[in-house]
Amino acid sequence: MSRDGRFAPSPSGTLHLGNLRTALLAWLFARSAGARFLLRIEDLDPGRSRREHEQRQLADLAAIGLDWDGPVERQSERRELHRAALERLRDDGRVYPCWCTRAEIREAASAAHGPLPEGAYPGTCRELTAAQRAEREASGRRPALRLDAGGERIAFEDRLHGPVEGIVDDLVLWRNDDTPAYNLAVVVDDGDQRIGEVVRGDDLLDSTPRQLLLQRLLGLERPSYAHVPLVLGPDGRRLAKRHGAVTLADLDAARGWEPADALAWMAVSLGLAEQGERVTPALLEARFSPRRLPREPTTFGG
Numbered sequence: 001m002s003r004d005g006r007f008a009p010s011p012s013g014t015l016h017l018g019n020l021r022t023a024l025l026a027w028l029f030a031r032s033a034g035a036r037f038l039l040r041i042e043d044l045d046p047g048r049s050r051r052e053h054e055q056r057q058l059a060d061l062a063a064i065g066l067d068w069d070g071p072v073e074r075q076s077e078r079r080e081l082h083r084a085a086l087e088r089l090r091d092d093g094r095v096y097p098c099w100c101t102r103a104e105i106r107e108a109a110s111a112a113h114g115p116l117p118e119g120a121y122p123g124t125c126r127e128l129t130a131a132q133r134a135e136r137e138a139s140g141r142r143p144a145l146r147l148d149a150g151g152e153r154i155a156f157e158d159r160l161h162g163p164v165e166g167i168v169d170d171l172v173l174w175r176n177d178d179t180p181a182y183n184l185a186v187v188v189d190d191g192d193q194r195i196g197e198v199v200r201g202d203d204l205l206d207s208t209p210r211q212l213l214l215q216r217l218l219g220l221e222r223p224s225y226a227h228v229p230l231v232l233g234p235d236g237r238r239l240a241k242r243h244g245a246v247t248l249a250d251l252d253a254a255r256g257w258e259p260a261d262a263l264a265w266m267a268v269s270l271g272l273a274e275q276g277e278r279v280t281p282a283l284l285e286a287r288f289s290p291r292r293l294p295r296e297p298t299t300f301g302g
Helices: 019-033 051-063 079-091 104-110 130-138 182-192 202-217 246-256 257-268 281-287
Strands: 005-007 035-040 095-098 142-146 153-158 162-167 173-174 197-201 224-228
Touching: 005 019, 005 197, 019 035, 019 051, 019 197, 019 224, 019 257, 019 281, 035 051, 079 095, 079 173, 079 182, 079 281, 142 202, 153 202, 153 224, 162 202, 173 182, 182 202, 197 202, 202 224, 246 257
Parallel strands: 005 035, 197 224
Antiparallel strands: 095 142, 142 173, 153 162
């Protein structure tokens, strides 16, 4: 399997320093391995995705010196691949409809007992009788489609976290608004683009067993994973617009930062540069070693 990597932002807003640092790390992992680095816009949500956000994100990535291979892909243009994967799982008897509302899911998850993790969907609609299913079908409410995961325990080795395992619940594959769910789409797209190493924030670590199971069921190769530490705001929560000047444009207006200043801050936070040193992605690539990366989150602001 190649070490080809990718960065896959959602075009629902402007990238902040945390997003940009994750993109830089994904670029460094790929380029230091002599591999391709791809960009994929994850625009599954038509209500939040904006082309102007996409254009701003690409401009900001280029502003800090990142380049990428081939054209930028968009998930919204890959719907037939996602649907084909859904039908394959359906043909294998691994898909069932779910009419549960969010409130019903929360209630069922809080009442569930057994090996599933806290908040996991316990398979309520999987156990419906024929009469119960007919009653829900007659209601006219459109169901989501879930994977019958069988409560499988999936283990993998993360390049930063080491051995990780988790039990997979019956995740949503297709939403009731007729759009593919994130876990199905990302697995299909990574497989189709032959992504060999997934580098992303460690807030997504717990979702990886779900994706590994889907990869196996769909006959896709398993990439390696590196879940990198996040950038937090001064309140200890994930960095976001609520923390003030966190995007390149805001940092320019509030602090007079150029993109090179933001890149320098990222490099220092990753232990790849000294305070006040001017760097380039090429210089950071020469210094890069996954073993040297911090394992704890970085706080910005305050």
